[in-house]
Amino acid sequence: MKSLEELKAIRDKAKNSVHVRQEGNDCIRVVVGMATCGIAAGARPVLNAFTEEVAKRNLNNVAVTQTGCIGICQYEPVVEIFTPDGQKTTYVKMTPEKAARVVADHLVNGNVVSEYTIGANAK
Amino acid sequence: MQELSLNVLDIAQNSIKAGASLIGITMERSTADNTLSIVISDDGCGMDEQQIARVTDPFFTTRTTRKVGLGVPLFKMTAEMTGGSFSITSQPGKGTVVSAFYHTDHIDMLPVGDMTATMTSLISVNPSIDFVYQSRLDGREFVMDTRQIKEILEGVPINSPDVLLFIRDYINEHEAQLELNEE
Numbered sequence A: 001m002k003s004l005e006e007l008k009a010i011r012d013k014a015k016n017s018v019h020v021r022q023e024g025n026d027c028i029r030v031v032v033g034m035a036t037c038g039i040a041a042g043a044r045p046v047l048n049a050f051t052e053e054v055a056k057r058n059l060n061n062v063a064v065t066q067t068g069c070i071g072i073c074q075y076e077p078v079v080e081i082f083t084p085d086g087q088k089t090t091y092v093k094m095t096p097e098k099a100a101r102v103v104a105d106h107l108v109n110g111n112v113v114s115e116y117t118i119g120a121n122a123k
Numbered sequence B: 001m002q003e004l005s006l007n008v009l010d011i012a013q014n015s016i017k018a019g020a021s022l023i024g025i026t027m028e029r030s031t032a033d034n035t036l037s038i039v040i041s042d043d044g045c046g047m048d049e050q051q052i053a054r055v056t057d058p059f060f061t062t063r064t065t066r067k068v069g070l071g072v073p074l075f076k077m078t079a080e081m082t083g084g085s086f087s088i089t090s091q092p093g094k095g096t097v098v099s100a101f102y103h104t105d106h107i108d109m110l111p112v113g114d115m116t117a118t119m120t121s122l123i124s125v126n127p128s129i130d131f132v133y134q135s136r137l138d139g140r141e142f143v144m145d146t147r148q149i150k151e152i153l154e155g156v157p158i159n160s161p162d163v164l165l166f167i168r169d170y171i172n173e174h175e176a177q178l179e180l181n182e183e
């Protein structure tokens, strides 16, 4: 069974590795709506999928954060992405699978996944 | 919400909004009595008596973007549906304690669900808030305290990927151990 002792090895490895989380202008922010409506619609697995995909790909320039109600409950789970060029993209009705695609296409390659955006889903 | 761990995640969001720096989440189960108690406590801004009275009313909220706050009434309902009970105690400037009590053998009892996912998602996006997760089963206990973890980490961020994975496995394995000891 895991003990806190093992954490020391993880700590030492992290201290010795060179990669430093970038902050500020170069940083991409992924903001997941975590109000009641978002959580009920499935925001938790979406948030955890973003965290895991970003970790898997070692994207040190991405910060995954949360916010309260974005005010468009019918589109939850909602994720907003802020890129260094000042663009904001709002993805709606997100799932863990969609999150993986957004990480690969948008965060890594810079291509917005248009079909998941609020623009493509607004009726 | 389909599982109580999602309600817990939602109630903890209120604590975060209230500016808490320490949030306690305690789950206590008794197999013999078929009971579960869930307690979420924080050291946030708290509420006065009038606020508390209105919080369980779905037409009350202090937020301006939407008129209806549903989180607390929904959580209250999950407990009362099982013939259990619900309470909030709070002191302005001191903090809040939200408690729900369940009869787990009731037909309307919801599954507890994935508490590990709730804890790791809370920790991953709130690295500066401390969380104490306590899980008790028939008197046995498991505690995960982020203050203790941060002390070991010596400045390495608690939400770095390897640490989050460790915390996930740590909680899962200890929860499984609690169940094993049952026999």
Ligand SMILES: Nc1ncnc2c1ncn2[C@@H]1O[C@H](COP(=O)(O)OP(=O)(O)O)[C@@H](O)[C@H]1O
Pocket (backbone or CB within 6 Å): A036, B014, B015, B018, B042, B044, B045, B046, B047, B055, B060, B061, B062, B063, B068, B069, B070, B071, B072, B073, B096
């Ligand atoms: N732990 C807490 N500390 C301070 N205020 C709280 C707390 N929990 C709930 N409240 C107050 O009760 C209100 C209603 O909460 P809730 O039912 O979850 O709806 P919502 O979070 O959508 O407003 C909150 O907006 C807040 O003003």
Ligand SMILES: [Mg+2]
Pocket (backbone or CB within 6 Å): A036, B010, B011, B013, B014, B069, B071, B072
């Ligand atoms: Mg709430």
